Amino acid sequence: xxxxxxxxxxxxxxxxxxxxxxxxxxxxxxxxxxxxxxxxxxxxxxxxxxxxxxxxxxxxxxxxxxxxxxxxxxxxxxxxxxxxxxxxxxxxxxxxxxxxxxxxxxxxxxxxxxxxxxxxxxxxxxxxxxxxxxxxxxxxxxxxxxxxxxxxxxxxxxxxxxxxxxxxxxxxxxxxxxxxxxxxxxxxxxxxxxxxxxxxxxxxxxxxxxxxxxxxxxxxxxxxxxxxxxxxxxxxxxxxxxxxxxxxxxxxxxxxxxxxxxxxxxxxxxxxxxxxxxxxxxxxxxxxxxxxxxxxxxxxxxxxxxxxxxxxxxxxxxxxxxxxxxxxxxxxxxxxxxxxxxxxxxxxxxxxxxxxxxxxxxxxxxxxxxxxxxxxxxxxxxxxxxxxxxxxxxxxxxxxxxxxxxxxxxxxxxxxxxxxxxxxxxxxxxxxxxxxxxxx
Numbered sequence: 001x002x003x004x005x006x007x008x009x010x011x012x013x014x015x016x017x018x019x020x021x022x023x024x025x026x027x028x029x030x031x032x033x034x035x036x037x038x039x040x041x042x043x044x045x046x047x048x049x050x051x052x053x054x055x056x057x058x059x060x061x062x063x064x065x066x067x068x069x070x071x072x073x074x075x076x077x078x079x080x081x082x083x084x085x086x087x088x089x090x091x092x093x094x095x096x097x098x099x100x101x102x103x104x105x106x107x108x109x110x111x112x113x114x115x116x117x118x119x120x121x122x123x124x125x126x127x128x129x130x131x132x133x134x135x136x137x138x139x140x141x142x143x144x145x146x147x148x149x150x151x152x153x154x155x156x157x158x159x160x161x162x163x164x165x166x167x168x169x170x171x172x173x174x175x176x177x178x179x180x181x182x183x184x185x186x187x188x189x190x191x192x193x194x195x196x197x198x199x200x201x202x203x204x205x206x207x208x209x210x211x212x213x214x215x216x217x218x219x220x221x222x223x224x225x226x227x228x229x230x231x232x233x234x235x236x237x238x239x240x241x242x243x244x245x246x247x248x249x250x251x252x253x254x255x256x257x258x259x260x261x262x263x264x265x266x267x268x269x270x271x272x273x274x275x276x277x278x279x280x281x282x283x284x285x286x287x288x289x290x291x292x293x294x295x296x297x298x299x300x301x302x303x304x305x306x307x308x309x310x311x312x313x314x315x316x317x318x319x320x321x322x323x324x325x326x327x328x329x330x331x332x333x334x335x336x337x338x339x340x341x342x343x344x345x346x347x348x349x350x351x352x353x354x355x356x357x358x359x360x361x362x363x364x365x366x367x368x369x370x371x372x373x374x375x376x377x378x379x380x381x382x383x384x385x386x387x388x389x390x391x392x393x394x395x396x397x398x399x400x401x402x403x404x405x406x407x408x409x410x411x412x413x414x415x416x417x418x419x420x421x422x423x424x425x426x427x428x429x430x431x432x433x434x435x436x437x438x439x440x
Contacts, residue, residue: 028327029061030088030320033080035073035312036066045347053334060327062089070204070312071393074100077317081105086317088328089335091146093204094134094313095386098227101137102390102431106315109141112329126338127353130309133224133385143313144336145353147344149281150307150376150383151212153177153300157293159184159194159274170275170297174216174243177275177300181253184274196253198268199244199277200261201407207396209277210403211308211387213240218303227390228432232399233421239302241413245406258404265289279310280376283349287370296372298379305382311350351376390431398423 032050036042043066050064067073070093077090092100100106113123120141124132131145153170160167163183171177181196199209211221219236223229231237247254255267265282267273269289277299278286286294299307314332316325334340338356345352346366351373357363358377367374389395401423402416411419 027059027061028323029063030324030327030331031063031065031080031085032089032091032331033065033067033073033077033087034091035068035070035093042348045344049335049340049344053331060331062331070096074393078103078105081317081319084319086319088316088320088324089332090315090317091312092143092315094131094143094145094148094309094311095388096392097134097137097142097313097315098388099390099392100315101142102227105317106142107318107325109144109316109329112325113141126356128355128380130380130383130385131353134309134388135313143315144332145311145313146336146341147281147348147350148309148311148353149279149350150310150379151209151277151299152280152283152296152375152379153275153298154268154278154286154294154296155275156268156271157295159271163274167295170295171300172298173300174302178247178251178253181247181275182251185253192252192255194271195255195267195273197247197275198255198259198264198273200264201258201404202260203397203400205261205279206400206403207387208308208310210237210240210244210399212277212299212306213243215306215308215384216240216299216301216304217243221308222387222389224385224388226435227388228428228435230387230389230395230399230421230424230428232424233417236303237399238413238417241403241406241416243302244403245413248407249409257408268294280373281311281348281350283372284347285349287349287372296375298375298382305379307379307383309383309386311353345373349373351380389428391427394427395424398427 034046047064050062054061067076073090073092074096077087080086097106110120113120123141124135127145131148135141135143135145155170157167165180165183171180177197184194184196185192186194200206214221214237217236217239219234220231222231248256261278264276264278265286268276271292298305314336316328316332320328338354338360341352341354342357342360342363345357387396399420402411402420405411406413406416
């Protein structure tokens with residue numbers, strides 16, 4: 001080969017090498033923050049899913065970062081964004097979208113829909129209607145539902161039979177719950193060997209369950225169309241707090257004090273509690289660890305059947321490069337696909353936000369074998385949006401602190417709801433002042 005030929009060949013090889021290096025460098029690397037708010041092996045499964053995604057394509061490399069519970073995930077994502085290193089995608093508590101939009105942290109997903117030739121209505125068409133409100137803010141899409149839940153009443157079948165209760169007919173009303181709990185509670189003198197009922201009272205969980213009780217008492221927990229208004233000092237919430245107070249201090253069928261979700265499920269497994277309110281997201285954990293037969297039912301009502309939606313949506317943080325934004329949207333679409341959501345639902349117990357999942361052979365077979373997975377779907381008819389306001393976490397804690405005081409026997413329900421409302425109103429005031437109409 002001549003010198004010119006060798007030079008040309010070398011140039012071509014160099015060009016090919018540079019092209020290969022350029023292709024390698026073209027891979028977009030993004031971070032994905034995700035929480036694990038309920039018990040089980042969810043963190044490892046999510047990490048596995050991200051690995052499957054990374055190995056299935058070459059354009060995007062996702063680093064999965066476990067960030068604790070829902071509240072911790074919000075704080076960590078906002079801190080990272082403030083430090084100039086926002087995560088591209090975050091699996092965020094679905095009720096944080098209003099607060100995150102108001103604070104300017106997350107971006108509207110409408111431009112991505114437009115680029116895909118889709119509309120919000122068309123995109124959300126496959127998602128359960130009850131989820132739409134928490135996915136949108138001011139008429140725009142800000143979150144893609146990923147996993148969702150409602151509270152469920154879990155109960156021990158053997159305990160029901162021992163107490164003369166029909167295990168095929170769980171309590172449907174508050175009065176029936178009290179009656180069943182009295183029959184299920186076992187005492188040895190002043191010592192309680194088994195409580196008839198229990199529920200989590202830690203932060204986040206307690207606010208969610210109190211919203212369920214207030215809704216089932218005919219009330220509204222917050223203004224679904226305005227981020228500056230909550231309804232704590234109302235007859236419906238007062239009735240819900242009195243109901244919890246009575247279960248503990250009057251009927252003595254529920255353990256006093258603040259019990260976290262882990263303690264609630266542990267008591268249920270050990271036969272120390274016969275019924276519990278817990279998320280459908282705990283179904284797989286209960287299924288794997290409960291040695292005695294159990295079943296699930298609707299959240300008992302007082303005035304009406306009603307439950308809040310729970311769970312998480314995929315959101316995208318501002319401050320990303322164009323390449324990161326596109327990579328994040330591509331990953332979010334894969335993570336929220338029918339196939340991925342179906343597998344995640346079967347693994348966790350959360351119901352899938354996509355209706356098409358339940359048309360697949362895999363899910364039909366799964367539900368046939370695990371009918372407890374269908375109860376949350378049946379309850380969706382009565383589902384309402386999840387608490388979402390300005391300063392969501394702090395406003396929620398204003399109520400939770402007061403209810404915890406009631407559960408600890410340190411406060412009466414009437415004073416608790418008044419003080420919760422006062423604190424919440426103080427926290428909401430900046431938003432109210434900003435949005436209130438001021439005429440000249």
